[in-house]
Amino acid sequence: SKKEEVAEKIKQINEELGKVVDENRALIRSAKVDSKEVDRQYAASLIAALEAEYEEKFKAAEGNEEELKALKKEFASRCRVAKKSRLITQIQMIFQDPIASLDPRMTVREIIAEGLIINGIRDQKYITEKVYEILETVGLVREHADRYPHEFSGGQRQRIGIARAIIMQPEMIIADEPISALDVSIQAQVINLLNDLRDRLGLTILFIAHDLSVVKYFSDRIGVMYFGKMVELATSDELFKHPLHPYTKSLLSAIPLPDPIYEKKRTRITYNPIAEHDYSVNQPSLREVSPGHFVYCNDEEEEKYKKQLSE
Template structure:
């Protein structure tokens, strides 16, 4: 099997707010992981765990407090000329959680989608610009007539499709999808995720898919990272994480997923997670360790040996 190409390397990434003050918040605290070209990397955790901040720091919406983000061999947070920044912004795009808040209500949909086309000079004429807009609308399951309407004339699911079309307009390689379905009805969520899966295959895209719904993340992701209080506590291939969750926090998240069967749902026992049982401020050396190939857990040496033994059975 050919070796996969690393598209993104995140090394000891830190994003602290109010750094050095009494109310300092370590939103992202020494997080490291890689994303390979053509894969979907899922990032999950409860609200406030730092997953959205991780995505926003990767794409430079926030300046990193520390660590490195290496995209295609280049340090994203290093000093860059305007031309370099422009090129980076074309390669990496973001789909936001609230499709209405991220669309300018005063612009027609054609102008919303074509914003990136205009900035990067991707159309030689007005006709070519509109052709690209029409093609993008059709790509995301809308039609030409929608180009002359305003954002408030669309449903939440349609607005999210417009957000996806806008991200695709500059022909990116990598898309960060920040909770792209959490504001949508359940019936619409599957449509949007299926659209994203289809586009990923057709356009050879790489995604960082951020969400708190573990069942939906499993459906779309190749690998999944679990975050808790600014730290990555577990990272594994999607099937492996579901079959063999090692960190107690991951186990508690998985135990909370409701079953479609009402009988088993009545008898289901949810596992609770007590952070005090993992006092990571102690003297033990807590590291992100590889228990089995590709399956990493934040743990002490003693826990690591327990997980190793558990995985060998």
């Protein structure tokens, strides 16, 4: 059918242009080239390939307004679908619950290879070798490929989830509290694995968590959110040395220190937005109070925060 032909053509274009992007990805890791520039190059290549394909069709349809209009609509639709298809492979997800996020009826091989198959890869030998390679990358072994999720521990299941994400060679991974459902003894192993993969594969990881002590260990920059709004954004060291927003201070005060005598006397900070802020006249926004340090505040608070940093 026409729909299947269009889908097949999109896959071919993605595969051809994907080779160019893969070469550029290697360049990014070695030479720190701006990944946004690679995305622009990919988009330009994609449009050029589709324009070349439709050039003859547009010429043949000259003078026929209805056919020309339909072709333009089809061309625009294919551009959107192809770009979306590529974006899906560039951004992957690691879920909070390693049990619920893995299909119990699928083997580890099927779970990890699913993304490759969905994106049109049919070479079984290539898929098998890729699965084995990724399993070893995340600290598992080849023999695990034919087992089912219930045969693994929580930490091993999360490694399978990580393997499923990185097999697509993404630019970015969204990790939604990937260690909160794991035992404390296993959490450090998973964090160290993510750290290693980030450095080795040149990944950007959006790490979502409530434990700021873990976030500090893992992150270069930290964004603190309150009710869906970013209230403070700074480098990890800067945020812990100079927390400015009252909510950030309350979160940091909740982190216990290994000193029982100090902890007995320590007072936790409770954040009350109604008592802390008066936004009836002057409305707040996310403002840069020092280079790279942003706080959600109004004019009066901005001056106060700048004064605190200068003291």
